[in-house]
Amino acid sequence: MYIGLDLGTSGLKALLIDAEQKVVAESTAPLNVSRPHPGWSEQSPADWLTATSAAMEGLAAQAPLGQVKAIGLSGQMHGATLLDAAQDVLRPCMLWNDTRAHAEAAALDADPLWRQVTGNIVFPGFTAPKVMWVAKNEPKIFEKTSKILLPKDYLRLWLTGEAVSEMSDAAGTSWLDTGARDWSDALLAASGLTRDHMPRLVEGSAVSGTLRRELADRWGLPADVIVAGGGGDNAASAVGVGVVRAGDAFISLGTSGVLFAASDAYQPDAATAVHTFCHALPDTWHQMGVFLAATDALNWYARLVGSDAAALTGELGDLRAPGRTLFLPYLGGERTPHNDAQIRASLTGLEHATDRAAGTAAVLEGVTFAVRDSYDALASTGTKFDRLIAVGGGSRSDYWLAAIATALDMPVQVPVAGDFGGAFGAARLALMADTGAGTEAAPVPTISKVIEPVGALTAAFADAHDRYRNTYLALRGLS
Template structure:
């Protein structure tokens, strides 16, 4: 029996899952690490914490599974997108990684747009300049930490820092590279023209591969340290959303998925290159060679829930909360007793492209309890995902199959809420396994175990629950969604004024 490892370097933890060659899950581990916020709107992590998590996780996988390392034929990597890792000439980390959800680079985005022009930027990179993307983070460091910038010889994305550690290779894949805003997304190659116009050195960029291509083997000193075999191949892999698409079987036209992790995403596969000239949704390369995906993003999906539980449910363990979440939500009616939550804790991407907007509870009264607020948080996140779904549909991308994955998909009421708001059938995946399964599928094709991603997904991906929209619920949600959509515009100037204080 041959085995595959899928590794997902998330914002809060590294998940490593061992699969057999038929994609049966053999062993799973998760190693947590911290996100630091030194200033309001900033988000950073120490890349060495990721390496510590990898070391611990791999050792646990090998010890607990008792699988012969020689039988692990390939590793697929995935993880948080956009985050900037800067290395010096000795591959030492120069500064903490600036994460995807960091909002410090609004001015840099304005400068990028001014220098390049919005039309060039969208045509070249398929996206407007946004604080979440890697490009603006790099320019921020160049302006604000010039000594750090001068020392920089390589930049990598989080999963690719793990790759460097494992293989010694500077490499990334087209899906993750798309989110750096330095790639010609239609041509699937680095945009040298963009880099030169911004006075940036293209030499700091890693080699870019298709997601199923092999990028290297395990280094000898890593085999000694961790117990992995030197013949194990590491495949390019994909950004977390592109990998989740594969893990959900979303690899053909008219297929889409929603994921509820730290951020929330509505992701539609397309064989035709499509861009939103308004920049409300992103177009990136997909993990399936020669295809793309259009993606709407809610910045603080699971993050909103985590924030609320940490501050309002300190007396209840996280495990108990998630076990009882359906029961808690079922006791509060749709609309949370006329309470609406705006999930803009880290600004918002789709559809507002506004780094200055912030979260809010609207309609809060003395009668409301924390249970009402909890349901309002989940409804607010769902309304934001509905915004994403609406924009994708507006672009003429037909969707007849919707999957759901991520931690939020384990909750039945939340999943039903999404079906009611989208107005379409959805299916949920098993065990939040979309990203790691997707990475493992890419790894299997990369080493020649199977011929192509599409064929593997036909039998390797399965689902646990199906949800059909309830039209009565839909009508109730529509009334609150109409108010929700109006609130951003009503509060936009207030957000600007607060940000200027």
């Protein structure tokens, strides 16, 4: 049996699968986010450990864990967990959606070396600018910093006593030479750091350490359970849904959204704001377009009109042509393709005919056009795919998927009901680390239905997307 632990922003999930990859048990524990100032987003790493203990105890209550062979880790990316020489946490972890370091990110990104080495823009949410913010605003903490770990890797330190990361998560720090799959000494030096501040690197399907005996005894696990490298949340989710080969992609409609394509080559184009990261498997990379509000945008609109998201989407019926009302879903800024932490959302083109359903359709269309922007950005780098799988809470809306299929002019495949998220991918990586299996251990799930583009509406969606782009340009004063 194998366990996947997924350290999310709002909770930690533990998943137990058997050797045939069937889910045996699952357990979750909630987490809270602290926002002491506008643009700040923090968590206490101690809470991660408490949540992990609760989730593991929840698994043990459902099934005996004496046959577990390996544990895999997944988690939220980009967090800055700063430790002193005694491995004590120096300050709350700044999370992926913490944007206070926008000035530091711009300063780093102004040096061409960063994009050249990492293949990516230095985004405000990445780890390096956060640490530079600490150096400027909390210099005593920076001076005491002995080790910098990503969230799931702090969890690994507690589980194994080993300071280790893996390629997919490390690629989101802005310190990794993404093509070489190694830390960049030049970028670390530019940050006042050395390799000693960084964890050791392994591949996601490799062994990173062994579970501490104290924890194995506490949870009823064998003494020799290994812990796999694992993956950042999106890379682990890709392993979970079988997107591990060039030509395959998935669209995730969660709180934020991701268009993720696997690649067997390193082909960055930072100017597009596409994320080019290592995948969680050896000799594999991936590219992502990231849009910061997906179901978050729909839930915002549901609160605005006093309804719930499922009721709103259920009122729409068959896919309709976009109306005059346009929604730009930039509630908290945007990454791909704009790299703009300051821009905010806009609902325009309101008229007497705009009712609740028209507003719902406009919100879904706005996120759909953000997906199209990411699709175009990936295409401009040369990344192509012929299979697109939909996951996440938003994928339960056939209307939304039909809009995306029509806007991309590409079928969208929906897997059978099941868990294909980060915890499942982490458990698969644990199996790989234990058995030495490769991509054959990460098949694409059975597809329950395919949402085809509505050919009669492709031109209308293309026209609406043009209006969407022009509205963005006007909003930014660029038209």
